[in-house]
Amino acid sequence: MSDPQLIRIGARSSPMSLAQVERVRAELAAAHPGIATEVVPFTTSGDRWSGALVELGGKGAFTRELDQALLAGTIDLAVHCVKDVPGDRPVPAGTVFAAYLKRDDLRDALVHPGGLSLDRLPAGSRIGTSSVRRVAQLAQRWPELEPVPIRGNANSRLAKLDAGVVDALLLAVSGLERIGAQDRITEILTVEQMMPAVGSGTLALQCRSEDEAVVEAVGALNDAETFRQTTAERMLLHVLQGHCNSPIAAFATTEHDGRLSLRARVFSADGKTTLDAHEWDRNALALGTSVAATLLRQGAHEVINAIPH
Ligand SMILES: NCc1[nH]cc(CCC(=O)O)c1CC(=O)O
Structure with a gap:
């Protein structure tokens, strides 16, 4: 199949998102010097809304508008942090993660501007984070610190810290x-x-499924181990069926013998309950399913459903 001539990349306008798109453009240029790229700027509902994300009516606040633009054909490629992509449902019909x-x-x-570590911060220190996962782990290990909700992109959060x-x-x-x-x-x-x-830490490149030339060109950027690890992690999330307020943590790594390791934890909001599982397998889907099943046997549904959402 012949290369596409131009790939239009949808990008949120935050500095982090633009840096991600520049990495994609550089990798695409190296793999396919003949393909031109163009950046189409976007502001998503997650970027516009400065309140709690749970109030935005469901997940995908940072991905929804890009999904729609892809399907409408106004862009050919969307770059997502995998962390921001809802894990309890499949990728939107008609689109595919090509790499x-x-x-x-x-x-x-x-x-911390004073250079202290979490263990050394004085009691009552205000820690800016809106992540339920980070808040639960703070409550578990550093109960004397005070999580404070904060939104906005990383640059604006650093500015708030400085202020x-x-x-x-x-x-x-x-x-x-x-x-x-x-x-x-x-x-x-x-x-x-x-x-x-x-x-x-993982970026996913999403294309229209039917756009075979783009899917193939973008596929050259795929990293095989990252693909396996992400597949295991997202399978776990899919089986657990967490909601947007679920403190779930998990990460896969590849062992020297090629097996995948998957560690996962489910926390109660107050950090007092921690479910923990760690298993190994060569098959990413089997591993994600098995670790999720282990957590469900430990009561993961009860812990997840006890949190308001
Ligand atoms: N929740 C927002 C978000 N989504 C992805 C990243 C950073 C990159 C990544 O972890 O993949 C961040 C900022 C943060 O959590 O500090």
Whole structure:
């Protein structure tokens, strides 16, 4: 099949999103020097709304408008953080994830202007994060710290931190690297301290399924191990059927012998209950299903449904 001449890429206008699109353009240019790319800017409902995301009426606040533009044919490619893609339902009909880029750092980081770590922060320190997963893990390990809801893109959160609205921020290492703010990191949290969300650090490239030339061209950017890991993580999320307020953490890695390892935790909102599972398998779908089943046997549905949503 012949290469498409032009690929129009839909991008949210935040600095992080634009950096992600520039990475995609660079990788596409290296793989297919003959294909031109064009960036089509978007503002999604998740970007416009500064309140709690749960009030936006369902998941996909950062992906819905891009899905619609893809299906309407005004763009050919959407770049998503896998972390922002709802996991309890299939990818929208008529679209396909044609590639997962090689995963970046999947850990979370603390940004504290005074340079302290979470263990050293004084009691009552206000930690800016709206992630139920991070809030539950803060409550579990650092109950004396005070999570404070904060929204907006990472740059605006850093500006709020500098203005003294909060004392510190929890943000993804990969996101801070993408906006060139890695020098603001004061502590990188271990996966044991702060288990990452499904899809952390991974970008997915979404195309129209019928657009075979684009699917094939974009497929050249796929990283095979990231694909396996993401498949296992998203299968777990699909089987657990979490809602948008579910504190679920999970990450897959590839062992030296080629098997996948998948660790997952489900937390109660107050962090007092933690369900934990860790299994290995060569088959990503079987592994995601099995780890989810283990968590369900431990009572994951009860823990998930006890949280208002
Ligand atoms: N929730 C928003 C979001 N979605 C993806 C990233 C960063 C990149 C990633 O983890 O893949 C972020 C910011 C953050 O959590 O700090």
